[in-house]
Amino acid sequence: MxxxxxxxxxxxxxxxxxxxxxxxxxxxxxxxxxxxxxxxxxxxxxxxxxxxxxxxxxxxxxxxxxxxxxxxxxxxxxxxxxxxxxxxxxxxxxxxxxxxxxxxxxxxxxxxxxxxxxxxxxxxxxxxxxxxxxxxxxxxxxxxxxxxxxxxxxxxxxxxxxxxxxMSEGKWIIVYGSLLGLIAGIVGAYILASYIKRVMFNLEPAAIAKLLQERSAVINSVREGIIAVDMQGNITLVNQSAIDYLQKLGLNTNPIGLPISSYIPSKGLDRVLAKGEEQLDEELTINGTTILVNRVPVKVDKKIVGALSTFRDKTEIKKLSDQLSGVKTYAEALRAQSHEFMNRMQVIIGMLHMKNYDRLKEYLDDIVDQQSGDISAITSNIKDPVIAGLLLGKLSYAREKGAVLNISIMTVVPELTAAVSYEIITILGNLLDNALDAVENSSTKEIELKFAKTGGMIEMIVKDTGKGITKEEEALIFEKGISSKGVNRGYGLYLVSESLRKLHGKIELESAPDVGTIFKASIPYVKEENGR
Missing domain, CATH: 3.30.450.20 (PAS domain)
Incomplete structure (x- = not known):
């Protein structure tokens, strides 16, 4: 070749x-x-x-x-x-x-x-x-x-x-001038060729074409919508997923070269272009559809040259989250119950070896009473099966961790829509997990969860006997990424506050050093007959 x-x-x-x-x-x-x-x-x-x-x-x-x-x-x-x-x-x-x-x-x-x-x-x-x-x-x-x-x-x-x-004298002057011009031209060609190669990252045109094809294939294979804009806010790149999303939202024209504001609200991107700050996992509603948006600045040589926005329909993400939340809760419950079951089986086998049948009968009666009591107390008042399953799983998980979880239900919680149920699971799951972490090193490992109805609001109160929270931590505890547990933590209470915001609820915090912490989350009471 x-x-x-x-x-x-x-x-x-x-x-x-x-x-x-x-x-x-x-x-x-x-x-x-x-x-x-x-x-x-x-x-x-x-x-x-x-x-x-x-x-x-x-x-x-x-x-x-x-x-x-x-x-x-x-x-x-x-x-x-x-x-x-x-x-x-x-x-x-x-x-x-x-x-x-x-x-x-x-x-x-x-x-x-x-x-x-x-x-x-x-x-x-x-x-x-x-x-x-x-x-x-x-x-x-x-x-x-x-x-x-x-x-x-x-x-x-x-x-x-x-x-x-x-004539020859004049001609030699022309020849010398031409030679100087040729040298200057060759030097200029070398400088220009070197500059073009440097600007193109020393890549050949064929390699650039291949990279462009690969980039296009990668961008269009991503399920998230991707839109890039220049410093003037004009769309310079859009992948097929973004076009599909925009068409679902009723926006059918070709977006390349048009202002981003013609399609979606651009205030977020304007801030990114102006300040260079990332905006992650923000909700945006377009034509009644809620999407989750990430916006990041695009920088070349530390200079902002544009911005990139990725987004996806929140409904799709919610479905995945629901599946993950359900599987996680189910797995925790099974693991905790399996651990409990093995402990109880060892006790039963030991009593059988000792032929202490009377004590064995009492032990079995206690187990049956405890299990039926927990299940009855929860399912009789918590009509939503997903929330009830979460609480039963947390009971077993708390016992496995050596903690006592007392659940007091003072009001009936009706069966809820999937959206509301998901937000309440997020609230309860994170508050209970934080409480279990808080009492892990305490001498008294007690947690109390109380459901109550006050003035048209359902209150979910989680109280623990942990080391408490300082005033400095209280001021920042609901912000994303703030945690005392190390890196890649600090999202639980942020998710709690986001879920409460969506449900038009609120949260209150009381804490005392070496005494414990109380979180009181309140949401508007939803009647069962409304189907919500």
């Missing part, structure tokens, strides 16, 4: 080729222009000298036969020739005979080149011809007497070798 060029090599080659081609074309054009300009300049120089010769009185006198002038004219033209750096200045009479010439042996002989005809006819012109001194650039100007009669021709010649030498 043919090896593909790298991006660096491609950029270097392409830019270098463009620079070389541009410089070559420029070199050709400038060289031609310079050659033309040089030739024109030399022609103008030769013409100017020829015109001066034609107007010189000494030259005119010599052509009219003045002997004194004829003697001086050769020296005069030689001086002018030397001063101006031309190859020759030749004065011709109307018969084409030379009166002057750099080679005195040629004086008096016929002018060679054949280009003097036009000048003999009174027309000034330039030409390139070959004479006795070789090829030269010539300017020929007619010479007139005072009465206007043409009496001769002034011919000024510049050697073509001299012309080519001047």
């Amino acid at each position: 043919r090896k593909r060029w790298s991006l660096f090599a491609t950029i270097m080659t392409l830019i270098s080729a463009v620079v070389i081609f541009s410089l070559l074309m420029t070199d050709i054009l400038i060289s031609n222009l310079l050659n033309d300009h040089t030739k024109n300049s030399l022609e103008e120089k030769a013409l100017m000298i020829a015109r001066v010769m034609a107007k010189t009185e000494l030259v005119q006198d010599a052509l009219e036969g003045d002997e004194a002038a004829l003697k001086k004219i050769q020296a005069y033209t030689s001086d002018i020739q030397e001063q101006n750096g031309v190859e020759f200045i030749v004065i011709l009479n109307m018969d084409g005979i030379r009166l002057t010439h750099p080679d005195v042996r040629k004086i008096g002989k016929k002018f060679q080149g054949g280009d003097e005809t036009e000048a003999m006819s009174g027309e000034e012109h330039t030409s390139t011809s070959e004479g006795t001194l070789g090829k030269s650039l010539r300017a020929l100007t007619p010479i007139f007497s005072d009465d206007g009669t043409q009496i001769g021709v002034a011919a000024v010649g510049i050697s073509l070798a001299k012309v080519n030498e001047v």
Whole structure:
């Protein structure tokens, strides 16, 4: 398989080729222009000298036969020739005979080149011809007497070798300039290619395309909706799950490039863009549907360039949470009851070995009374089977932990909807778990749970004999992540406060060091016949 060029090599080659081609074309054009300009300049120089010769009185006198002038004219033209750096200045009479010439042996002989005809006819012109001194650039100007009669021709010649030498000097300047331009172009190409590679994290275009495809596949395979916005709040990325969610919410247009505020309330994202603070697990209601939203800033080189929002229908999360909560409660109850059962079986086996049948009968009667009493006391007043199951499980779990859990039910708790039942399980489960943790190292491990009805509110009071809570801890105890139990803790009481907020309830706290803590959670009483 043919090896593909790298991006660096491609950029270097392409830019270098463009620079070389541009410089070559420029070199050709400038060289031609310079050659033309040089030739024109030399022609103008030769013409100017020829015109001066034609107007010189000494030259005119010599052509009219003045002997004194004829003697001086050769020296005069030689001086002018030397001063101006031309190859020759030749004065011709109307018969084409030379009166002057750099080679005195040629004086008096016929002018060679054949280009003097036009000048003999009174027309000034330039030409390139070959004479006795070789090829030269010539300017020929007619010479007139005072009465206007043409009496001769002034011919000024510049050697073509001299012309080519001047042109070559200019050409080498162009070549040197082109080489410098080529070097600058190659260096610039190297810098540009290096910069592009650095910006692209040294990845090749094929690798970037593959990463883009993989990123798109990963983003679209996630069940959570994902929306990214730029600093202006315009949507720059949205995955398929987000599009599906938005369509369920009645928002059907393509969101790319549109303001996020056109679809969902953007105050949260505005704060994230402004302050760079994360917002996690916040509830947002759109068209009657509640979703859980996470918002985080997107940073490049520690600078905020946008924000990312992920969200999911709370109903789906709640279903998973309900399943997890139910399984956890059931598992705790089974584990605790299994432990209790094994302890009691060991007692029964021991009494059988000792043949202490009377004591065994009393023990079994006590077990039956205790179990039936617990079940009867709870199920007769707690009509919601999920909450009743939770309490029975916590009773067994408390006994397993060596603690005493006393449950006092002063009012009937009706069967509730799944949503309300879930929130109450969250409240009771976390309060009882915290109480069990609080009494773990106490000499008196007692916990009391009391249900009461006061002024249209159901009160759930959890009292423990733990070490208590300090005033400093009380001020922060319901905030997310605040705990004295170590890392990855501190969510229980935050969830309790969130559940109470959803049920329009409240919670009160009383605590005394080395005495214990009382949590009183109150929610509006819900009548059974309302089905809620």
